[in-house]
Amino acid sequence: MLESDDSNVIAYQDEVHFQLSTTITRKWALKGSAPKVKSHPGRQEASYSGYIIPSSGRLITTKPEWFNYETVIQSLRDFMRQMPDDGRRICLVVDNAPWHKKAIRLIQTEAREEYGDIRRRVELVPLPPYSPDLNPIEQVWRKTRKEVTHNRYFSNISELTKSLDDYFEGYNVANEELSSLCSFKYKN
Secondary structure, rough: OOOOOOOOEEEEEEEEEEEEEEEEEOEEEOOOOOOOOOOOOOOOOOEEEEEEEEEEEEEEEOOOOOOOHHHHHHHHHHHHHHHHOOOEEEEEOOOOOHHHHHHHHHHHHHHOHHHHHHHHEEEEEEOOOOOOOHOOHHHHHHHHHHHHHHHOOOOHHHHHHHHHHHHHOOOOOOOHHHHHHHHOOOOO
């Protein structure tokens, strides 16, 4: 795994949709009972782009309405504004979504002038194909679903978004819980 040091900081990025419709998972119930959880009809969703820095456990989120290379670039700029400009380079690991590939091409490969601000601070590093399990932010999404959305009814998208925003706000500062959750521990 890449490690942060004095000259760089490693971060991982991913996008996620949280559905307004209720997701049912395991729960304790009396044997033979049939528990019911209300669910909202339709396919409304709250979209987030998240950045995790495993060395500190800090989570930074942005809320694009959809995912394409333009929203990735805007999200990167929002992320950079929330990171201290302390001279360290940000190595940002991303998956192989088409919008990430295009952002990498425009920012790094073609080195377009309008993306120079990103290029000066951020190096985009793609994950190997078909390896989402190597992206530690997937653990954050799993934990969020378990603690915020599973087995819960939200009457509207605003209620869902407020619950998610409140939850993510608690992780916008360095913390040991996410640092531990998002770190790979290997033994030789």
